Amino acid sequence: MSRTSRPSRTSRPNRTSRSGLVVRTPGGLSVRLDPRALTVVVVLLVAAGVASVLLIGTGDAEIPPADVLKTLAGNGTAFQEFIVDELRLPRVLVGLLVGASLGLGGALFQSVSRNPLGSPDVLGLSQGSTAGALVVIVLMSGSATAVTLGALVGGLLTGVAIYLLAWKRGVHGYRLVLVGIGVSAIVTAVNGYLLTKADLVDATRAVVWMTGSLNGRDWTQVWPLLGMCAVLVPLVLAGSRGLRMMEMGDDVAYALGVRVERLRMLLLVAAVLLTAGATAAAGPVSFVALTAPQLARRLTLPRRLKGAGSRPMPGPNLVPSLCMGATLLVAADWVSQRLFGADQLPVGVVTGVLGGVYLLWLLVAERRAGRI
Secondary structure, three states, rough: OOOOOOOOOOOOEEEOOEEEEEEEOOEEEEEEOHHHHHHHHHHHHHHHHHHHHHHHHHOOOOOHHHHHHHHHOOOOOOHHHHHHHHHHHHHHHHHHHHHHHHHHHHHHHHHHHHHOOOOHHHHHHHHHHEEEEEEHHHHHOOOOHHHHHHHHHHHHHHHHHHHHHHHHOOOOOHHHHHHHHHHHHHHEEEEHHHHOOOHHHHHHHHHHHOOOOOOOOOOOHHHHHHHHHHHHHHHHHOOOOHHHHHHOHHHHHHOOOOOHHHHHHHHHHHHHHHHHHHHHHHHOOOOHHHHHHHOOOOOHHHHOOOOOOOOOOOOOHHHHHHHHHHHHHHHHHHHHHHHOOOOOHHHHHHHHHHHHHHHHHHHHHHHHHOOO
C-alpha cells in the first residue's frame, strides 16, 4: 500500500496501472492490487478448501466429499456429525492455522533477514520450542497443556536470545542468520542431552512430539491459534508497506519515513509468536516456513522476469505465503493418510522429505546461477 495525494472530486475512484489495479479510498489512501498475486491467492484458497474437504473425509470411516459438505452445513447424520465436527474438523483447522502461521512467519524472517534461508528451522526457533517442550516432558512429566506452554515459552526465549545476540547498533540480516545458526546448534545439543536423561516412556513421547503431527488435535488447540492469528495477522499486514521499503535497504527506508528498527522488532516479535504458537500446537513441523514463502514468490513472479537464473520477485508476499503454508500442510497431511493410513505417518515426516528435496533443488539452482 502507498499513500498518495488526495484525489480530486472529478477523478475516478479506481484505475488500472501497469503494475496492477489501484483502488482509492475516500481518505486518499491508495491500494495497489497485483492481479497475478490475487489470482495465486484465490487458487491457493480453493486448493486449501478442496484438500480440507478431502482430508475430513479420509480415515477409517470414509466419508464422500459431498457428504462432508452436507455435514458441515448441518445436514449430515448423527454419526457423520460426530466424526466430522468432533474428530476431524478440529484437526484440519489446526493444520490450516499452523500452516498459515508458519508460512507467514517464514515470510517475515526471510524478508527481514533478506536471505532465502532465514526461516525458523534454520534460525533455531523450532529447536527452542522443542527444548521447552522437552524440559516439561523429561524433567516435569507434564500434561499436554503444560507441554504446549513449555514449547511456547521455549520459542519465545530463543527468539529473544537470538535478537539480543544479533544486536549491534541494529539487527542486520546476515548477522541474524549467523547467530540463529549458532543458537540452533547449541539448542539441538541440549535437546539431545535431555533425550538421554529421559526414561523410555518419556523419550518415546518426546520423539513423537518432535516429529510434528496433527494426530489427536481437538478444539482446545484451535481456539488459542485462532485468537493468535486474529491479532497478529492484521498487525503484520499493516506493516507490509514498511517491510517492502526495508527490503530496498535501511537507508532508503529511513528516507521514506519508516522507523526501521521499531518496525523490524515488531515484525520479528510477531514472527516469533507465530512460529512458537504453531510449534506448540503441532510440534516442529519441518520446512513449511522455509518452502511456503519461496513457492509463493515464484508463483507471483511476473512472466517477464522469469528466465534462467532469475530470482523470485522482491517483496514480502505475505498473503500468498500465508495461503501457501496452509495449503501445503493440509495437502501433506492428506497425502500421508492416503498413502500410509490414518495416524500412521506424522505430517512432519512428509513436509521434512518434501522440504529437504526443495532445499537441495534451491541450492543447485543458486549454484548454477553463480550466486553461491
